[in-house]
Amino acid sequence: MVVQESGTPRELEHHLRPSTVKGIDFDQLLEPLAATAHGAANKRPITGVSLNPQIVQPGDVFLAISGAKRHGAEFLDTAIANGAVALITDEAGLNLLAEPASIPVAVVSDVRKIAARAASMVYGTAKNCPELLAVTGTNGKTTTTFMIRAITEALGLHAGLVGTIEMSARGQIIPSVLTTPEATQLHGVLARMNEQEISTVAMEVSSHSLSYGRVDGLQFAVSGYTNLTQDHLDLHGSMEDYFQTKAQLFTSGHSQRAVVMVDDSYGQRLAQNASIPTESLSLDAHTNADWHVVNIAPSVLGHQFTIVHRDGREIHARTGLPGLFNVANAALATVMVLASGVALEQLQEALKQADPLSVSVPGRMQVIGESPVAVVDFAHNSDAIAKALESMRVTGQGRRIIVFGATGDRDKTKRPDMGAVAARHADIVIVTDDDPHGEDPEPIREQVAAGAQAVIDAERAAVQLFNIAPRAKAVEFAVSLAGVQDAILVAGRGHEVSQDVAGIDVELDDRVELANALKLHGFVTIY
Known part of the structure; x- marks a missing residue:
């Protein structure tokens, strides 16, 4: 029986650690890291290591790094409240401490570079590892x-x-x-x-x-x-x-x-x-x-x-x-x-x-229906889309139908190429939203569709192109066009169960949407 763990990131953190750790003295940890100690010596053993103050466990050394917007040292109070017994940071982090910390502090030149070594020493993975x-x-x-x-x-x-x-x-x-x-x-x-x-x-x-x-x-x-x-x-x-x-x-x-x-x-x-x-x-x-x-x-x-x-x-x-x-x-x-x-x-x-x-791999060429063939795959770049479409077997006069989009706030140069590849390998191309993230989704779809349209104009006039949002509607539209000899590929998201729209997680599972659409139009599903 498979057990799916759930809970907050801090609650899940204990599943990412051994149940027992012997512990290591802070001074013993610092010497191999070329760290400079500040403040009082630590008398409590280090039994864990964390880069995130929100998931610190009792007995952890908190590694405070400089992030994209904030420095981890700014959240030392949170780390201490969660049980941190020592801090390792850089000079910038040390200078952010308004007053001497209530736990021992050490300074290294690059905190991220020593993170793996520190964790290996605490958890003993250098000697005991699968x-x-x-x-x-x-x-x-x-x-x-x-x-x-x-x-x-x-x-x-x-x-x-x-x-x-x-x-x-x-x-x-x-x-x-x-x-x-x-x-x-x-x-x-x-x-x-x-x-x-x-x-x-x-x-x-x-x-x-x-x-x-x-x-x-x-x-x-x-x-x-x-x-x-x-x-x-x-x-x-x-x-x-x-x-x-x-x-x-x-x-x-x-x-x-x-x-x-x-x-x-x-x-x-x-x-x-x-x-x-x-x-x-x-x-x-x-x-x-x-x-x-x-x-x-x-x-x-x-x-x-x-x-x-x-x-x-x-x-x-x-x-x-x-x-x-x-x-x-x-x-x-x-x-x-x-x-x-x-x-x-x-x-x-x-x-x-x-x-x-x-072995069945969630969201990786996962078959949802067999007549028509209906598959969900994580393909989210041009090469993966081409190979996934090539693998879709159709019978008789069957057509290949693809539903896909491009991710926002990522490499924009691949968007028109993804559209072009889809138009070269599919008979019906339905462009929709992937994860827009912080971008306006409509221009993303238009950039993808433009690449598909260029191929249709120059090479494959018979290909049908549609631009449809939201994604669930696009999936249902694809199934509405399909016959039993066709093959439908819903690409780009695979196993993911929510869509990031302007920082908000919207519940969406391509496998569920494709299965529901197949049932709606009278087809049998195996999902």
Whole structure:
């Protein structure tokens, strides 16, 4: 039975930590951090670490950093009221203290850079941690980590998961706020998983987590790469910076071994330049990869396939998830588990008996109906939209219908391209709202629709284009146009259950809306 934890962030915080911590003296903590102590010595042991004063637990050292608008030191009183017994901050934070603090204070040059090390020392993760398998890339991280967890469990081992949708171990699920939690929480939850005798943890590692040092202090047994396409340029500025950030994972400071998909130019560069033992993997028979995926054949909605090494080793597998990109995800998960030291014969038997690569992933090519085919997917960039649409099988004279939008307050340059890609791969394009955030949603839709219209004018005159809001109305309109031979893709939000409109969370679940619309128009649903 799966348990869904709920509560305030502070109430949930104790689920991100081991149940017991021996504790460490403040002075013992400071020396390796090159910190300068101020005020009285601390006599109480440090049993936790937090960057957020709102979720501080009794016995924590509070790490006060400079934020985008405020400095954490301004909220020291809140941290103390919640149980903080010591403070580490920078010179700016120290200068913000109106009077000597009632708890010991230490100063470092960069608080965020020492956060992971401090948490590792308090929670003991440097010596006691499950085996870690990391997955990075633009698309496919979530599905691949779910598959790794499923394979691990099929092998009869206890597995953990840290990612976009959830953090989980032994049937307990804690909703994730970030793709990768803050360094302090990450070390805490890994210590908890070790306490629960979790053998392997599959973890999504985003470019944000690498940029902000959230995975510092961790050593991954195997790191995997899926692909790299335009995304997050609001953070990185350029694709080259985006790539170089991802490449940090494939160094000895972070990982012991790597498995890299080389079906894009970035993967090829990564495999060639990686400074750790690396195996390459490809769906393209013409690439010079260590592993190739061959004999790909349809199997219900998914595919069966064989993964072949240049030395003759073979792994036979299948996935029930639609799309060749899920074949790539499944192959990557399989080879990563093999690279972690599992015997090939043992792995093959687990794949045969448990079918772990067909694991259901919330909001990732999640089938809501079969006639018409109706799918919800997280695809929120051009490459993911193209691949998701290509994977949608239609029968006879069936059409591909897509409902999607672009996120506000994010990279604006990809909006018209998303529209263009949709018009090239779908027969009916319905542009609607995603998460507008602080932007006016109408101009966002118009920018996306403009890209679609340009393709219609130049290449595909038969494509129908609609601009419809709100999103629920757009989903229902898509179903109203569909026949049993068609395929509907609702893209961009996946597992998310609320829509951010001008800072207000509006309840919205694409899976629920699509299921309701199918029922309304007389179709059968499986959700």
